[in-house]
Amino acid sequence: MENLKPKRISLELSVGEVAKRSGVAVSTLHFYESEGLISSWRNEGNQRRYAREVLRRVAVIKVAQRSGIPLASIRRALEALPNKRTPTADDWGKLSKLWKEELNDRIGRLIRLRDQLDRCIGCGCLTLGVCPLRNPWDKLSEQGPGPRLLDPECGDYTTHM
Amino acid sequence: MENLKPKRISLELSVGEVAKRSGVAVSTLHFYESEGLISSWRNEGNQRRYAREVLRRVAVIKVAQRSGIPLASIRRALEALPNKRTPTADDWGKLSKLWKEELNDRIGRLIRLRDQLDRCIGCGCLTLGVCPLRNPWDKLSEQGPGPRLLDPECGDYTTHM
DNA sequence: GTAATACTTCAAGTAAACTTGAGGTCAAGA
């Protein structure tokens, strides 16, 4: 249990230490690195070494993912962080602000969805072009494969199901 | 442009009509059917025919997906609908209620996430076990591959990044 | 009646986000 606690109180972390402390698998850290989300250097024995900063970075990645942001966007956002110098609280703050906006968008979308759900399901408008749920205000459906075109003609059928 | 408008004002719809009116691709309808999300019967020429009800079903699927609910859950929810008789407004209402709860959960999670984002990013607690973002209240991360274990030991490092 | 359009099946491809496995290196403890 105690065996992963490094003997040396080092400033750098092995991949196993990062995995244990961040809660993500070693393979995931490898993957994140290959995707450019985190970075490391090697010791003499070709093993990865991470700055402690990577813990926060990974935590941020997880937070963003939990809110549904795809890795590609996360990578782009993280690119805003300085590569050379250690990110300051200010750097992280900017990131946080960006994500708060993204979160607000998502929250707004879900709330509108919820508020309209009762009205739309059960009332029949869901099958007509007029339903607000059918004319999504968001662009979510555009990312990735999904619905391509919205019904251009509508209202010419009565809703009788 | 007008050529998909069926000559017969039929009660049953072809796959192309459903695709056009629901906004999802024909291949997607095939796929949904193979996954048990929608159903059809065949005409003499082995072509799919759908009840008008399928339009609402597909709309519901899309709505649910936009809120991030995986197809498997949607299928389970739709199984609550009657197979034999045409679903009533009441049947749909029950479904709607279920999803509203799910939406409320998701909204709540995102709001807590947002409200804690500022406090956590930039303050350093993100790297400690005490950060609320590190001890997720939700089970989201459990579905699908992702973080497996949370850091069992924490607080034994100072946060200096 | 014939050509274009719509439909059929089935297999394989795609993208994201990882995981799993094979085969090998290296350092520390019994």
Next chain:
DNA sequence: TCTTGACCTCAAGTTTACTTGAAGTATTAC
């Protein structure tokens, strides 16, 4: 010394939600 555990690379497998393609049948339009 030997074995165990952590590490390495690279390729291939997994899941979800589809899309694409090939090859053939049905229906509709002129």
